Amino acid sequence: MADLFAGVTTSHVPAIGAALDNGKTAEPYWAPLFKGYEPTKAWFAKMKPDVAILVYNDHACAFSPDVVPTFAIGCADEFLPADEGWGARPVPVVKGDPEFASHIAQSVILDEFDFTIINNMTVDHGLTVPMSLMFGQPKEWPCRVVPIAVNVTQYPFPTGRRCYALGQAIRRAVETYEKDLRVVIMGTGGMSHQIHGPRAGLINSDFDARFLDNLTADPAALVAMPHLEYMREAGAESVELIMWLIMRGALDDAVEEIYRFYHVAASNTAVGHIILENKRSAVRA
């Protein structure tokens, strides 16, 4: 049986990818950030998930202005890194898990979530930067990936409540998959940031701290937060945080916070990162 044992969230700043790809991780600007992910890399090396369900937003790379899916799931064999305007990132091809992805798609669609199934797409920094942060710079990524892309490009986005409920539906899907798989779910994007307009550069660390606290202990306090509050309080693009709620919904109510890291700033963005294990998994481990 597939076992979804943990959830991980992280910001997915493109500049982090560029720093890695250009060998700048030891520079004073970047060293504290990469140091913050060392325990994470050790945790992943120990936990060895077979598959990561990686929730992210496509930043107008896979999806042209013609098509804006609210929720899309990648069912392809593999996903090539996108060329976002300066060439594709020099990272390994992302290997999918078509059978598991299709199972999830089927389960959540029959569970009344209106997914778009994607059989061919590229993946941008929203997906590859978290991979780099978790796994460093290997020749091959050590786990397969089921990409789930959430629309935060064109308003309206899915509500926080809907995202949390989707996480719960994903949990039910994983629980009915018959293969033995160790599964982790990742919610990416956020935290505070605004990268457009005269208010760009906004960072609200108090908001971020509350969000991190509630994510572990009281997600019900977060699911009702309207998009307006994210955008107003933590910068327009912080609304990416709704994707963290999908991760949280997929976990048990009772989780243990294994690790937390917070750093201001990488490029324009407050970097937040948390690892949650289901308590029942901790018992079994």
Add this chain to the structure above:
Amino acid sequence: MADLFAGVTTSHVPAIGAALDNGKTAEPYWAPLFKGYEPTKAWFAKMKPDVAILVYNDHACAFSPDVVPTFAIGCADEFLPADEGWGARPVPVVKGDPEFASHIAQSVILDEFDFTIINNMTVDHGLTVPMSLMFGQPKEWPCRVVPIAVNVTQYPFPTGRRCYALGQAIRRAVETYEKDLRVVIMGTGGMSHQIHGPRAGLINSDFDARFLDNLTADPAALVAMPHLEYMREAGAESVELIMWLIMRGALDDAVEEIYRFYHVAASNTAVGHIILENKRSAVRA
């Protein structure tokens, strides 16, 4: 205020379009069918809707194997008829209503339906054949169209219950649109048909009659029907009938059946057609 006053369902057989486009409507094979839609054309000419919300399925024309949206809404200015393999149908360009479509999209997404927004697509016989049946062969279509495409190409499809609930969400969206608009909703596809494999040609008129009866009087009896029952009882492709439930969900519980027509067969398909008016609209008229 926008007023959704009636719903119309009809099969959307491609051969009907070909018969019209090739001037065969008076032939013995086709005459009874087209005669059955004469009252409909008169009804539309009298009711003069400003916009039709037209629920249909794309038959692998707008959507390549790369992308399979469960629910997609067309928000473009216009939609060109697709070339399905023998040139595009010689029918007028379908004019959209981007503002109304975007309002519906926004409303149903915040209402937790996970639409895919489409800003550019062609429309196939699933949309244009119903237009021809309702309006004949004018130089310009007499009303604008909000296309809503439902996946029945790749299993799993949305459930009947989900479709009915979507109809209810569409009703709420229409009721909050501030412009004065006379709106009709159309559910297309079905009835009995199977167009692939050794069982092709299946027609189950008893199933169809029950479906038509319940659609008007007892839609609750239909929403729980599993996909299996459609496919087994009325042919694999009859599952298109789930789109009729979206139409029905958008209407009031209390409707008046204005017209019904049933004909076996056009090409491979049992043709069913029904016009329902909300009773409150009938009072107002």
Add this chain to the structure above:
Amino acid sequence: MSQLKHDYDDIPGTTVFDADLSRKGYHLNTFFFTLMKQENRDVFKADQTAYMSRFRLTEEQRAAVLARDWNEMIRLGGNIFFMLKLSFSDGMSVQQLAGAMTGMTAQQYAQMLLDGGRSIEGNRSKSEWANG
């Protein structure tokens, strides 16, 4: 009877295009999809094999297309809605296409539909079909 993978596997003479078939037929359906353009149809008709070599079809899929073996295309992941691009390109009606998959002549099939279509009786379950 062995356990069925899906409830719909019991419907006789019917193939439900699901994720498994979608994967199997991805390149085949992509090929069909390109036939929505006249210029592609022209090139295809001029040299079917050469045109198909642009797509990552299996040898079986190519052979099924060349033979217009519609049931075989379905077995190999073809989706009926994508396959219509090929049959329309060939100038077939949907009735001709569907009939060609039944083992009946076009005339027999047309007559069956004039007579009210194939009955549901005896056609609900594989257990009712002699050869499943």
Add this chain to the structure above:
Amino acid sequence: MSQLKHDYDDIPGTTVFDADLSRKGYHLNTFFFTLMKQENRDVFKADQTAYMSRFRLTEEQRAAVLARDWNEMIRLGGNIFFMLKLSFSDGMSVQQLAGAMTGMTAQQYAQMLLDGGRSIEGNRSKSEWANG
């Protein structure tokens, strides 16, 4: 204050890309999207005006692109994620792009972020901004 069309219209210095802007910017964003291919970037850089003439941009949109007036592109329907294709093509980092929209120098903007970023205090509502 006149009634706002959307609740988010009250956030100062911020434009939420919604359906209205999506319609306005459709061709502009389509143009940006094509810059994800090196060959298109090459052609664009060789003759920006000629390349843009392939798309149904308005005169205002073309001028804003040529002037790299990022706030103006946003006003004309540009979406920040699509616009990144142009700024990346120009070799700008996201920090340089974002800073360019604030009226600060790149150095001032970078320093503000090193110092913890723009405060939320005074930046919640248009009523807090002198010029709205």
